[in-house]
Amino acid sequence: MLALVVGLVAIAGKALAQTAVPSPTAPLNATLPSQAPLPPSQAWCPSKIFCAGPLLQTINIGQLYSDSKTFVDKPTVGTPNKTLADFNALLRAGNAVSNTSAVTYGSLIEYVDADFAGEGLELIPESLSSVASLPTFLQGNKTVPDPLVRSWATIVHGYWGSLIRQTNSSVLCDGVKCESTLIPLNHTFVVPGGRFREQYYWDSYWIIEGLIQSELYSIANSTLQNFMDELETIGFIPNGGRIYYLNRSQPPLFMKMLYAYVTATKDVAILDRALPLAEVELAWWHKNRSLTVTSPYTGKTHQVLRYAVVNTAPRPEGYLPDYITANGADIEVPLTETEKENLYAELASGAESGHDYSARFIKNPYVGNATNTNPALRGLNVRGTIPVDLNSILYKYHYLVADLYDLRAHTKGHDLTDAAVRDKKLAARHRHTSASIKSAILDLFWDPDRVSFYDYNLTASARGTFYSPAAFWPFWNDIIPCDVLTDENKAMQAFSALRMTLARYNGSFPASFLVTGLQWDAPNAWPPHQFIAVEALQRLPKNLTQKALPTLSSSVTSFSLIPQGQLGLNESQLPLQPLLTGGYAAGDINEISSDDGEVTVPNGGNGTAGEGWAHVLSRELVNRYVSGLFCSWYATGGSIPGLLQQLPVSVLNSTNSVNNTGNMFEKLSTFNVDIAGNGGEYTVQAGFGWSNGVLLWFVSKYGKIINTPSCPAIVIAPSSTSSTNTKRMRAFTGRERRGVHVPVLPRDPRGGPRPWAWF
Secondary structure (H helix, E strand, O other): OHHHHHHHHHHHOOOOOOOOOOOOOOOOOOEOOOOOOOOOOEOOEOOOOOOOOHHHHHHHHOOOOOOHHHHHOOOEOOOHHHHHHHHHHHHHHOOOOOOHHHOEHHHHHHHHHHHEOOOOOOEEEOOOHHHHOOOHHHOOOOOOOOHHHHHHHHHHHHOHHHHEEEEOHHHOOOOOOOOOOEOOOOOOEEOOEOOEOOOEOOHHHHHHHHHHHOOOHHHHHHHHHHHHHHHHHOOOOOOEOEHHHOOOOOOOOHHHHHHHHHHHHOOHHHHHHHHHHHHHHHHHHHHHOEEEEEOOOOOOEEEEEOOOOOOOOOOHHHHHHHHHHHHOOOOOOOOOHHHHHHHHHHHHHHHHOOOOOOHHHEOOOOOOEOOEOHHHHOOEOOOOEEOHHHHHHHHHHHHHHHHHHHHHHHHOOOOOOHHHHHHHHHHHHHHHHHHHHHHHHHHHOEEOOOOEEOOEEOOOOEEOOOOOHHHHHHHHOOOOOHHHHOOHHHHHHHOHHHHHHHHHOOOOOOOOOOEOOOOOOEOEEOHHHHHHHHHHHHHOOHHHOOOOOOOOOOOOOOOOOOOOOOOOOOHHHOOOEEOOOOOEEOOOOOOEEOOOOOEEOOOOOOOOOOOOHHHHHHHHHHHHHHHHHHHHHHHOOOOEOOOEOOOOHHHHHHOOOOOOOOOOEOOEEOOOOOOEOOOOOOOOOEOOHHHHHHHHHHHHHHHHHOOOOOEEOOOEOOOOOOHHHOOEOOOOOOOOHHHEEOOOOOEOOOOOEOOOOOO
16 A cells, blocks of 8 residues: 555656646637726736736636636746737737727637746646655554555545645746746645645645644645745735735634644744744734624624625636626626625625635525526625634634743743743733633624524624534634533534434535535535534533434424524425435435434444434544545545456446546535535536545544445446436435445345445
8 A cells, every 4th residue: 555655646746737728619710709897906916917907807708718717827928028018919900909809719819828838837746755654543453444444545645745836946937037926935835736726725724634644744834834934925824825815815724723733743943933923914814804893682892803805806816707797798787886896895705715605695695596696696795794703713813822822931941031921921912812702702603592603794783594514613613602511402402403414415514505506505515614513523521412312203303403593494495315216305314223222324434322412423424524535536536456446437437537546526515425516616626635634634533433435326327318318326315225336345145235234
């Protein structure tokens, strides 16, 4: 297996992904459509090539690439002046100095091909021999007894080699000889993968958690050093490593990254640089994203934080989707320029939240449909929402800063030196601030009747009604309401939606329970949310986790156990689980209880007698996540030499995976364990940094309770009618034995693959 990891690292170092080829949506001699008036130029993004202006808008109107990000990641071949001069010549040639409608698709392609290089070429892979070394938890079978899970996790550990990057200084643009959007970094880093070819902020938290389990401490350190460089030079940590992200950040998880790294390595020396820069980041958030709210529940006044980006133009990396949202032909009454500018600010603020986009931040999520989300996006209300997850992060940020000041003071000795005294005073100040934020969270966001946390809506001056995984973030950050601390039944109710998901659906916990076509809604299940839900359960005091889960029956369903109004939906409004044989299933199709009181679900691990409810949910969700990643990887060409053969070409053809070796997707499905998520403004991405990080963290921490995943059969419909009818039947229930396809397991004496334990 070590040789396999070495091979993966070697392959990863050979080349990056190929650059995109223009694919026009009209004949080459056709002229571009007319354009809406240009948006205002953006002071924070002054490039005349890659920021709001005639060149960027014209390229996007031409729709040369399926993803707007492709173009803005291409460095120019020549000087900025030459690039702009060639563009102006293109306009003059088409007699279109003020109107690009005379420019043809063919001439636009020729211009881009001649004046721009391949996207992402300023970054190069870095091969590290340390990736080829097995971390402790993958050595032997003590931590991870299941041989398939252990072997597959070893392969995933090797994938770090394909995601590690460094700046290619030999081709780096200096703004004179050529221009690029890349923010050069001084240290090695890990990219998420796919279109995300640079370092990203909140992704890096789960990447670092995975790197720590892989014992790649130097890469974790380098990632932190890059963020500290940005805090020194920019004053905050931008969304990602491109200049078009310089007006926004992302969920501020730097302190959690730092704390995890210091805890794992005992590298206290890093704090001398990190703590002053943490102060810089906190100051930026409190100055630029805070406001004062008076509680309608207690009359108390709180300082809270929100996502609120200053922006009045389409995002360069999402220019065309933003442009169409503001100028679409489906708009009956055209938006005014002021309305467009407000919409562009909302779109950028949604991106800053990391949840771009979700019905959670939309005034009326029921407008539009899953194939046209623009009507819903026009009702974004991100700046009018005080997010419970953001404020939970900032609470914990201050709390952990205080802990690290205390750690540094303790490390310097107990002799009350000036430095130690100063650190203790700073720790006390941060604890005071964290206590104030905690008070705000419990006042504004906690609903004792619905037994859940919700965002606070500034427009309504009240808690919202939209339920999402954000409800778990306070628990993850050790904020537990008093009524929960004194009542285990309340604790169970706070996590009752998770139990319902595992009982009703085949996949992991969804981003919401609304199917909107937006990528941060159902049926998509995101790795960070699974991690946070499991960690939130583990944060509960032991005395709140001992009871058994209530037994489900025809009269006691998982939905009936959810407090009234918690989901904001009736049971009939919940999405239904698709069946392998067609149609849909309703109700608790998956949960099985034995006579001994053991409870589990398909791909939920093995239940044990006397198991507390929180342990049951953690075990089931960890196993579901592992199964979802594994089965989608296997369905797209994954194999393990000597243990798991690759699927036949005839099957891989149905998953568009011929010549593929397995994908680690950025998001999964609540309905299925063998496909990726979908929706949003770009296609699903493979790679994938946070997916790998959460997987390795789960396997390292919970390896003893993770079972071999059971993947559904991939059924290929007859092709005699038409090729479009060839499809995968990807959904099954735990009780549909014909849908179980696990060729790696021992044969059952009764014939066929080994069935579920309860058959």
